[in-house]
Amino acid sequence: MAEGKSGEDIVSEYLGQNPHLTQWVESLRGLCETNKQWNARREFLLRNMETFPSVQPGVSSPSTDKLLSLSMVWANHVFMGCKYPQPVMDKIKEMADGIVVRDAPVRTTRDEIMARGKRPGAPGGDADSSGKRSKAGPNEAGGRATGRGLKSGPPPQAPADHQPFFNRLYKAVAWKLVSAGGFGPNLDHFEILQGCVESSKESLSCVFVPLKDIPDLPAGRTQKEGQVCELRCQNVYMGTGYGRDEAAAKAMASKEALKAFQGRKVTVKICRRRFRGRDVEDLVLVDDQPRNPVFPPALSYPFQAEQQGDGLS
Structure with missing residues (x-):
């Protein structure tokens, strides 16, 4: 796939050249994936199809299942902060090379969250708040929760x-x-x-x-x-x-x-x-x-x- 363009432009151009893939790849979208999450994972799938030569659109196979699983693992890591064994993390990092996710969730330590909760309005956590990092990921991004956000559910x-x-x-x-x-x-x-x-x-x-x-x-x-x-x-x-x-x-x-x-x-x-x-x-x-x-x-x-x-x- 071409480089030097935004992810959506790359995907649109690629699908324009390979229209037979459009219906198949859209069928792989998860029920609860947002547009942002799906656009990123779709690019991950299309970029890595060539490394799984036995993947055939519309045909179930172990290679297809593996590619789909790796795309889910990568998306969960990027958008939810999930951690996996290091060999898996290395693999998805390699497969995602060249993919840019704009405004990806920011990881925040629990110490920073607790400090901000105790001192409302503070621009950041204490200087020594770089202790053990919580793996809660984007669910605690931003440090402070607004009442509107918590009540939405x-x-x-x-x-x-x-x-x-x-x-x-x-x-x-x-x-x-x-x-x-x-x-x-x-x-x-x-x-x-x-x-x-x-x-x-x-x-x-x-x-x-x-x-x-x-x-x-x-x-x-x-x-x-x-x-x-x-x-x-x-x-x-x-x-x-x-x-x-x-x-x-x-x-x-x-x-x-x-x-x-x-x-x-x-x-x-x-x-x-x-x-x-x-x-x-x-x-x-x-x-x-x-x-x-x-x-x-x-x-x-x-x-x-x-x-x-x-x-x-």
Whole structure:
């Protein structure tokens, strides 16, 4: 593809020269991708088609699945701040060479966020706020949340929009658990959940925060060392886990998320949760058990980022 032009110009010119690709590539757009996210991921796909010579438009194949998965991983890293094993990060960085994402989300440390919250109006965090970086990514970009942003929440139609995907994911997880001998403590819960999500052409979002940095937890727990992991898919909250390190926290979060798939169905709902000391409406995945679940405080809030974005449609 040509260089020296904007990404949209490059893509438009390329598709103009290869019109047979237009319908196929547009069919790969995710249900909840904004124009900005899709334009970037579409360019990633088209730039890298030639490195997967066995990819044939409209034909399912392992190469196509791999290219789609890598494009999701790259988009999740750029727009949601997700982190992956270093070999994967190196691979997507190489594949994305030459792609320019304008006004990409800015990563902000949790110390900077906390400092700004204590001193409203300050132009930045303390000089020594460059401690351990939270991996919450764009969900905490900008440091301060406006009341308007927090109150906006997911749109009323969001549960219905997301439900078809999670119905498919439910079937994939159910079959995977059956083949693994059922839900149990010896399973690699994250591997099962991640595999099923990726087979459905999506990716998990993992947000990590040090346990001691979460103000909404009970006082006794906040004194302990460790990490907290929150899992989302398509911006829908799935589970939270606590552990001595990120791997352990991710494993526990995956186990909690898989518990919802033990019932007869899963449902996407808008529920109330705590986020940075405030009540917000969040998209969550629940099972069919008749109870009023109490959710852990949210580590991320993607709907705030969308509200404060750049005119996303």
